[in-house]
Amino acid sequence: MSPAAFPAQEVALVDLLDRLLAGGIVLAGDITLAIADIDMVQISLRALITSLDRTTRSGAAERDQ
Amino acid sequence: MSTASYTYAVARPFNPTQAAGIVGVDGAAIHLVRHQDLVAVVSPLAPAEADETALRARLETLSELEVIARAHHRVVAAVAACTPTLPFRLATVHRTDDRVAQLLRREYRRFRETLDRFAGRVEVGVKIYVQHAGASAGMSVAEKTDGSGSARAGRDYLRNRREQRDRRQHAWRRATTAAEQMDAVLAGLAVDRRQHRTQSAELSAAPGENVFNAAYLVDAGRAEELAARAQRLGAENPHVTIEITGPWPPYSFADSEEGT
Numbered sequence: 267m268s269p270a271a272f273p274a275q276e277v278a279l280v281d282l283l284d285r286l287l288a289g290g291i292v293l294a295g296d297i298t299l300a301i302a303d304i305d306m307v308q309i310s311l312r313a314l315i316t317s318l319d320r321t322t323r324s325g326a327a328e329r330d331q
Numbered sequence: 332m333s334t335a336s337y338t339y340a341v342a343r344p345f346n347p348t349q350a351a352g353i354v355g356v357d358g359a360a361i362h363l364v365r366h367q368d369l370v371a372v373v374s375p376l377a378p379a380e381a382d383e384t385a386l387r388a389r390l391e392t393l394s395e396l397e398v399i400a401r402a403h404h405r406v407v408a409a410v411a412a413c414t415p416t417l418p419f420r421l422a423t424v425h426r427t428d429d430r431v432a433q434l435l436r437r438e439y440r441r442f443r444e445t446l447d448r449f450a451g452r453v454e455v456g457v458k459i460y461v462q463h464a465g466a467s468a469g470m471s472v473a474e475k476t477d478g479s480g481s482a483r484a485g486r487d488y489l490r491n492r493r494e495q496r497d498r499r500q501h502a503w504r505r506a507t508t509a510a511e512q513m514d515a516v517l518a519g520l521a522v523d524r525r526q527h528r529t530q531s532a533e534l535s536a537a538p539g540e541n542v543f544n545a546a547y548l549v550d551a552g553r554a555e556e557l558a559a560r561a562q563r564l565g566a567e568n569p570h571v572t573i574e575i576t577g578p579w580p581p582y583s584f585a586d587s588e589e590g591t
Contacts, residue, residue, distance in 0.1 A: 271558035272575060277404065279397050281456060284527045284544070285582035286400050290420035291445075292586070293434060309390045317393035 283310050335381035336364075336425045339372045339406040340580075341435065341442045343450075345414035353409045356402045364428050366435035369442055372410050373431055381424055390422060411580035415450040417442060418582050449581050452522060453554050455547045456576035457561045458530070459513065460539035461506035463499055503542060506571045510543035513564045513573075520557045521547035525583040539572060546583035554578045 287310050337356050347363065355361050355374035363370040379385060389395040400421060407418045425431050435442065518524050527544040549557050558575045565573025 271555045271562060272577060277401075277576070279400065280530055281576050282400050282404055283396075284456075284530070285454075285546075285579060286403060286421040288527065289525075289546075289582035290418045290423075290585050292420045293423060293438070309387070310396060313391050313393040313396045316391070 333427065334375035334377060336373045336428050336431050337376040337381075338419050338423045338425060338431055338434075339374070339403060340410055340416045340418045341369055341371050341446070342410050342416040343414045343446055344368060344370050345410070349413045350409055353406055354402070355406045356399055361406055364431045364435065366432055366439065369435050369439065369446075371431045371435055372406060373428060374406070376424060386422055386424065407580050407582075411453075415446040416580055417445050417449065418580050418585050420585075445585070449548075449584070451551050452548055452581060453551050453578035454581045454583055455521075455549055455554055455557050455561075455578055457513075457517060457543075457545050457547065458541055458574040458576070459506065459510045459543035459565070460572045460574070461502050461542050461570065462539040462572065463502060502570065503540070506542045509568050509571050513561065513568075514543065514545060516564060517545075517547055517557060517561055520553055520560065521549045523548040523584055527583070542571075546579070548581055548584045551578070 337359075339355060339361070344363075344365070350361065350372075353361050356376060357374075357380065359374040359376070361372055361374045364373050380389070389399065403421050407416060410416045411418075425434070514524070525546045525548075527546065529541040529544050532540060547557060554577070558577075561573055561575055565571060
């Protein structure tokens, strides 16, 4: 389904992470890995901040050259 | 050691040819684990990738997180396009398919109820932004008054900073009030709604400050109407811009509690 009222572009990662890290049913108990219990939003923020740091640093390095 | 089972979703049974060729995390083909009239959508995960430390390390690397998230979404979206689907949280991994089957047996009623609720429905995302015009105006005035006395320049600078801050607060309040009104209209077209945390400007490509970020569960036949209505409400208000995403599988409604 791709109605005209919806944008055609690729799903943005930030919108996807809103849903995959804060949404989706969380099943505890029989899950063999504790990953489901870990705060996924914290994980994503750490990943994003690390990546932003890298972008900022490389941007600064380019300006310094 | 055998492979683990990465689980994407639980769904009502569907014609497997509709999902033929879909690959999930790490390029693994998906298969179905059945229990009565439910199926779990699963792909094998190599044992080395399936322990908590390895998986966690991958999820903390943005490029890896993105690859896994997009693979997860690719599978969930493909299944949701052909049958009612209850998405699982990213990185839900079981030791074996038998454990997945046990889960289906144990949670059968809850899964059935949620899938009934999702039947024929999709999620629509709506984000509202406020634009902060002239954000750098304060600096230029201070620079221009240079030479007419530094004390006066300092006062002008502080006054301008204050005015700029007040303008921003006023614009933010006006936008959040508009967002509340739009939300009330859109919620009237929807079956349910969830609010997400607002997105930080650094992480999103959209211009302006995100003041509202919500998802609406809506009958598929009304998704376009809701999106068009949101676009129109945004166009009518000069103080905000609006962004629609979706239609999505019902990710934001997978936990069974009603409303927020």
